[in-house]
Amino acid sequence: MSLPPLKTRERLSEVRYEIRGELARRARELEAQGRKQIKLNIGNPGAFGFRAPEHLQRAIADHIANTDPYTHQQGLPAAREAIAAFHKRRGTPNASPERVFVGNGVSELIDLSLRALLNPGDEVLLPSPDYPLWSAATILNDGRPVYYRCQPENGFLPDPDEIEQLISSRTRAIVLINPNNPTGAAYPRELIERIVAIAARHKLLLMCDEIYDSILYDGAQFTPVAPIAGDLPCLSFGGLSKVHRACGWRVGWAVLSGDPVASGDFHHAMDLLGALRLCANVPGQFAIEAALNGEDTITPLCEPGGRLYEARRAVIESVEASRHLELVAPAGALYAFPAVVGAAAQGFDDHKFALELLETEDVLVVPGSSFNVPYRNHFRVTLLPQPAEVREVFQRIERVLDRYAERGAQVETQRAAVA
Incomplete structure (x- = not known):
């Protein structure tokens, strides 16, 4: 007897996550x-030879005997105190351990x-x-991304x-x-101030994904939102995955700032949901205090001569040398988002390009449309490989785009002949 297919949730058909x-x-x-x-599809530093700093590793090793029990659903008290203190130094209003959630x-x-x-x-x-x-989580929690x-x-x-x-009721x-x-x-700060003013006028929660807050290049500045938001409810996200190169430890946090009365019900809802999943990974939480109070190990990687800076330079120079690419140079984070232009862009489909690049050149990138944009001429690469490997990747990309440009020229010739 054959069994009917096991049905899955219908809204999953709306979810895209081409990164994996x-x-x-x-x-x-x-x-x-x-x-x-x-x-080059995932911002996963450990897969490219980066290691979490030694003082973070020691912090876990020194406390491993204390990691067997569950902890409080919002996180270890010492970890939450360290996160709250870090945000107070930034000027986050009402930052306190009670308003920190570790996940x-x-x-x-x-x-x-x-x-x-969301309702x-x-x-x-x-x-x-x-x-x-962000889109997937909105959809799967019955919301609508706009x-x-x-x-x-x-x-x-x-x-x-x-x-x-775009704001509605x-x-x-x-x-x-x-x-x-x-x-x-x-x-820039002025832009953030204008967005905060909009959120205040319409009584909206600000949700600020700041996981790359210290990964900056060429003098770029990071401006945290919470100090500008003041009493307006604001949820600021950070963690160990990127700045501290510890993705596999699965340690992140969210800090709820602003007027505690206005956000009281939301705080209780977060606490309830945190309790239902019991608690976050305990061993990794012992590294939080060391991460936030210890040596700055990310800035040297982002300065001239540092590995991330030089990988970024390799991307920028490779795009400048390309006949088919344009780039807004990244000011921060671990990625670049080049655009395909000119003859190679004729009839270009980012997913087909990514598949051809993989099949013919053994390079994996993420199609730009995976990031919920209406255009299909971008792709994302990470800045994590060694700079020499980045340059090799773009030589392979150029070979594929040369073929696209040749095909585009042939199409134009045929159109001209018909006309």
């Missing part, structure tokens, strides 16, 4: 055939916070391009006037990803 999707599965199949892949990475806390906030049909304003987990454009011709910065025009929150993934844009 079909192309990544095809890359694993090619690896099984013995082909060596250069994978299994920021990803879990994004999901929990949207679950605490069916509620809307969340998201940047386009966005990190697609996108404000961050256009390349504007340095991938949003237009506050457009943000305000169902809007509950504005999401800011700063520095941005996938574009690397860093938001």
